[in-house]
Amino acid sequence: MKLFVADDHYKAYPGRNQFECIRDAYSDMIFRENDWSAFTEFDLVNECDLLILNMIADTCGLPLPDEKQSEAVKRYLESGKNLLLLHGGSSAFWHCDWFRQIVGIRWVRKNDPDGVEASFHPKEPFCVKPAKTRHPLVGKLQEMDFPEDEIYCSLEQVTPVTTLMETTISLGTCPQCTLSFTPWGGKVINFLPGHRPEVTRDPRLVSNLKVLIDYLGE
Numbered sequence: 001m002k003l004f005v006a007d008d009h010y011k012a013y014p015g016r017n018q019f020e021c022i023r024d025a026y027s028d029m030i031f032r033e034n035d036w037s038a039f040t041e042f043d044l045v046n047e048c049d050l051l052i053l054n055m056i057a058d059t060c061g062l063p064l065p066d067e068k069q070s071e072a073v074k075r076y077l078e079s080g081k082n083l084l085l086l087h088g089g090s091s092a093f094w095h096c097d098w099f100r101q102i103v104g105i106r107w108v109r110k111n112d113p114d115g116v117e118a119s120f121h122p123k124e125p126f127c128v129k130p131a132k133t134r135h136p137l138v139g140k141l142q143e144m145d146f147p148e149d150e151i152y153c154s155l156e157q158v159t160p161v162t163t164l165m166e167t168t169i170s171l172g173t174c175p176q177c178t179l180s181f182t183p184w185g186g187k188v189i190n191f192l193p194g195h196r197p198e199v200t201r202d203p204r205l206v207s208n209l210k211v212l213i214d215y216l217g218e
Contacts, residue, residue, distance in 0.1 A: 001029075001030060001042065002026055002028055002213070002217070005033075005053055006053075007034055009060065012196060012197065012200075013197070015031070018054065021209075039065065044076035049217060050213065052089075054085075056088040056109070065093060073099075077186055082186045082187045082216040086209075087191075088152075090106040091109055094112075104178050105155040105157050106158055107155055121152050122153065125148050126145075126146055127144070128165050130164065131164055138164055138165075141165055141208050144193065144208065149196050155192075164178060164189075177191045177192065189215075189216060
């Protein structure tokens with residue numbers, strides 16, 4: 001089972017749009033929106049092969065995941081399994097100290113518990129390109145040109161990462177897809193582009209998303 005959990009992200013529905021574009025390719029994928037109960041409804045350690053998060057805790061008027069739900073995700077990761085973080089997913093459990101420390105690069109919210117300066121997202125047209133790295137995954141990812149959308153910048157790097165895709169905008173060059181590892185050996189991919197429907201449903205983004213899911217599912 002692949003579990004994909006998303007918030008509605010201020011009624012832009014990026015997770016839902018992505019899921020609807022990839023669902024036919026993954027018959028074992030379960031999608032939940034604005035509902036954290038799936039973290040404890042399923043036995044993530046024994047039933048889930050890949051956890052996908054496109055959510056930021058306590059946004060959109062939603063509650064924080066509770067302690068049992070947070071602990072279920074931690075046990076999943078402690079078992080050495082992989083994690084795909086989409087858009088703001090690196091803040092899915094921002095309230096948990098352990099989660100903030102393992103996500104590779106993280107979207108930092110205002111009033112961050114660790115006192116780190118907040119991340120931000122300018123809006124302008126942008127092009128996301130494969131980075132200059134020899135990781136074999138880069139050769140499978142394709143360049144993406146997007147109309148104006150949120151561009152996540154000034155994320156905090158909390159673990160060593162390999163940058164797989166990046167964009168150069170007026171503020172400089174920013175990573176848009178990174179690969180890192182949890183302390184328990186699982187892979188973590190952060191794939192940042194995609195807020196507006198015309199971006200989250202873009203065929204090139206959908207193709208790259210499938211490449212990342214397939215890589216993490218190997």
